[in-house]
Amino acid sequence: MAKRVETRPVEIGIVTRMNYETKTVGQIDGGEHEDQLVLPDYTAPSHRRRNIIIAVVVVLAIIGAVFAFKGGKKDAAAGPVVEQVPTVSVMVPGRKTVDRTISATGTIAARREMPVGVAGEGGMITRVLVEPGQWVAAGQVLATVDRSVQTETAASLAASVSVARSDETIAQAELDRAKQLVDRGFISKADLQRKAATRDAAAARVKVAQATLGEARARNGRLDIRAPAAGLVLTRGVESGQVVGAGTGVLFRMAADGQMEMRAQLSEADLAGLHAGARATVVPVGTTQGFPGQVWQVSPVIDPQSRQGIARIAVAYDPALRPGGFAAATIVGGATQAPLLPDSALQSDEKGSFVYIIGADDKAVRRDIKIGQVSDAGVTILSGLDGTERVVLSAGGFLAPGQKVKPVTKKAS
Known part of the structure; x- marks a missing residue:
């Protein structure tokens, strides 16, 4: 049995030793006297061990209650947490009348190209009188052919x-x-009567000789290479000294009246809504200058391989319009009613273009759209919106579907 001695307040600690002997050690304030309470080992009666365990549990419960009380006071002081709701600008776009435009690419060409070759028997070219880019009149001589033999023949016939x-x-x-x-x-x-017949035969021989002379002169006239109509010389494929004939091929290429066109490649869907007379603007590659034109022919057939057709756009001549060159065109194919949004409202990802609209509960909702013409006025929305929605104008990239926002409506311009 441990001997108990009354002492002043002491500091208690529990020391556990490897021999499973537990002692209570007390240090008397200001002295060296030490009392010990020696507890029995684990072979002692079990009710004493149970009392020790209960005491430890009670101490831990008290400590936990103290910390819980302090934490509760801090939480009460902090007050309730208020959720931050972002403010976004929205607009109701409505529907506006916008021109339905079609973008296309193609090549510049002469609207009516005229190949010029040898019309007569041919011969050696003596002079070439024109160069590409020159305007010529109908019947103007483009090149002359040596006619020394033909001239002598004509003199003989004369x-x-x-x-x-x-x-x-x-x-x-x-x-x-x-x-x-x-x-x-x-x-x-x-x-x-014989004299009269002789006179008539002589008169007939005169006519034959005159006709033969006229034929020779006509042949000589065809030796010259002439312009079949007024227009612009595009190419020249002959040089002085070259021998030409009926099988030589094309010597010059001309654009009748200098008229040009763009042959725009369009999908069959775009061709379906296009008609002759539609306005267009043609921009040759390498320039920013647009040339006004008009669709004068829409291809009646579709290429079965490319699924495309050609719209031919007539354009007045300009030195910047070089046949064979590449160009882009914007064709106005009519007017349509559609929502119009600023570019800042549009978002895009791997699924395509979309905008955020604000529902009745002021939560952001993603709406997939299909965009059309992009102009200074805005972006035309072909599908996905009917114009009555509240569309987020900006900061859409920071929103998430279902996020609560505070919408501020701005008037559509």
Whole structure:
């Protein structure tokens, strides 16, 4: 049994030793006297161990209650947590009349291209009188062909005409004398008729000679390469000294009246809503200048491979419009009613373009859209909106679907 001694307040600690002997050690304030309470080991009666365990549990419960009380006071002092709701600007876009535009690419070409080649028998080119980019009149000589042999032939035929005329003159004179003699009875009427036939044959030979001469002169005239109509010379494929003939091919290419066109490649869906007379603006590659034009023909067929067709846009001539060059076009295919949004309202991800609209509960809702024409006025929304929604104008990138917001409505411009 441990001996108990009354002492002043002491500091108690529990020391556990490897031999499972537990002692209570007391340090008397200001002295060296030490009392010990030696507890029995674990072989002692179990009710004493139970009392120790209960005491430890009670101490721990008291400590926990103290901390809980202090924490509760702090929470009460902090007050309730208020959720921060972001403010966003919204607008109701409505529906506006916007031009339905079609963007296309294609090539510049002459609206009516005229290939010019050898019309006559050909020969050696002696002179080329025009260069690409020059305007020419109808029938103007573009190049001349050597005609020395043909000129001599024409001179010979002209002489033949003179001979035939002389023969006709002689035959006419003999006929006149025969008429005088037949009245006197010196010649018979049969002789007179022969003289008349001779005169008629001579006259016919004159006509034949004249026709032959005219044919030769016409052939000589066709030796020159001439413009079939007024227009712009596009290409030149002949040089002086070159021998040309009927099989030589194209020597010059011209644009009739200098008219140009853009051959725009369009999908069959775009072609379906397009018609002749639609306004267009053509911008050649390398420039920012737009040239006004008009669709004058819509392809009646669709290429089965590319599923595209051609819209031909007539454009007035300009040096910047070079045939064969690449160009882009914007075609106005009519007007339509659609919502119009500023670019700041649009968001995009791997699923496509979308906007955030604010529902009746002031929560953000994602709405997928399809955009159309982009202009200074805004972006046309082809589908996804009917114009009555409250659309977030900006800061959509910081929102999440279902997030609570405070909308501030701005008037649509």
